[in-house]
Amino acid sequence: MDTNYRSFFETLGLPRLQVHHPINHFDFTRPGRIILVVGPMGSGKTGFAAQIWRDSRIALQKDDSVDRWTCTNGADLRNVFFIRSRLDKRRFTEYPADALAYRGGYEIVGKAIANIDSSFELEAVIEDHPDVGTWVIDEASFYDERIAYVIRRLVVERGLVFVLPTLILNFRNALFNATTSLLLEVARDVFPLTAYCEHPACLTDSSYTYRYYLVDGEECPALYFDPLIIVGGDQKHADGRRPNYGTRCGDHHVLPGKDYTYLVLKPLGEQAAAGEPADLTRELKLLRDEASRSRLGLWLAEHNAGDDEQNRLSRNALRVPCLAERALVYLFAEQNLISELLLREIVLDLDLDVDFLTQRLADNRRPVRFT
Numbered sequence: 001m002d003t004n005y006r007s008f009f010e011t012l013g014l015p016r017l018q019v020h021h022p023i024n025h026f027d028f029t030r031p032g033r034i035i036l037v038v039g040p041m042g043s044g045k046t047g048f049a050a051q052i053w054r055d056s057r058i059a060l061q062k063d064d065s066v067d068r069w070t071c072t073n074g075a076d077l078r079n080v081f082f083i084r085s086r087l088d089k090r091r092f093t094e095y096p097a098d099a100l101a102y103r104g105g106y107e108i109v110g111k112a113i114a115n116i117d118s119s120f121e122l123e124a125v126i127e128d129h130p131d132v133g134t135w136v137i138d139e140a141s142f143y144d145e146r147i148a149y150v151i152r153r154l155v156v157e158r159g160l161v162f163v164l165p166t167l168i169l170n171f172r173n174a175l176f177n178a179t180t181s182l183l184l185e186v187a188r189d190v191f192p193l194t195a196y197c198e199h200p201a202c203l204t205d206s207s208y209t210y211r212y213y214l215v216d217g218e219e220c221p222a223l224y225f226d227p228l229i230i231v232g233g234d235q236k237h238a239d240g241r242r243p244n245y246g247t248r249c250g251d252h253h254v255l256p257g258k259d260y261t262y263l264v265l266k267p268l269g270e271q272a273a274a275g276e277p278a279d280l281t282r283e284l285k286l287l288r289d290e291a292s293r294s295r296l297g298l299w300l301a302e303h304n305a306g307d308d309e310q311n312r313l314s315r316n317a318l319r320v321p322c323l324a325e326r327a328l329v330y331l332f333a334e335q336n337l338i339s340e341l342l343l344r345e346i347v348l349d350l351d352l353d354v355d356f357l358t359q360r361l362a363d364n365r366r367p368v369r370f371t
């Protein structure tokens, strides 16, 4: 912000007037930047991107003399282009293909939008549009790690500007993935956005992603060891197998089973990795047949016995279907603790849900065929 403008308010002599950070229009005169726009679902990340588009419409109407501030190596930063994932195309079927849709509206951006699957396709699209200086990549964390270096190279070599509206935390409140941490390393500016907590009794600003299931209409939070990635979580699902997401503040973000995962489940996986799978198999069998008697069930009964909402919801986590399958996906795909051979033995031995496992293992890039 213009410091004169700011000090104007500060010198008005109104002692209790608090001057907040300004909400600026996009700066098309500073090349070579990577700008992260981070926040949970519903925080207005795409709305932020749409504002950059509207700002560019105004900036492009200026006369040719501004070129010297906005051009870099043949590209004009006022030319804005949007990149989104091919998977996302399905999300916006009610809008035209050239629309940038966000909650509350959309912008028609014509040819300035493309759908890609990988960092290689990103490079190809950028090469095809040498005059574009500002690239907005929706959910950059969802791509391969290579994308961070593709972006950094183009920033260094050509002075392009990248705006990356993305989730950076997963449902466990940890950095979303390896791509996220690389993007944080290469970025220069961060705009954090928040959303209202979706809990009906709360108006706090929040930034956590809450994953839960609906079982017989009841809210059941995902356990800590739930599969990290579950593809296709946009619509509301009431079948208990596919998750729902909400944005919650710290007080209303329920994530049961973290202690259990590290105190019990992972050590059982390590024991199995060392050739002693009997205890793990016993726990998985209980998770399948009688979860309340499993070590997870006993843990929750002991540590979440209270009548308040947090404890009641934590106990509900036991009602989510396929608990044994979820534990196996965690140990196999995420922790690399059990071999594919042992996985197959346990699945056969306990007659686990092969459809569920096939899908979740593919989501987490460790596909296994059971038939």
Ligand SMILES: [Zn+2]
Pocket (backbone or CB within 6 Å): 197, 198, 199, 202, 203, 204, 206, 248, 249, 250, 251, 252
């Ligand atoms: Zn809240």
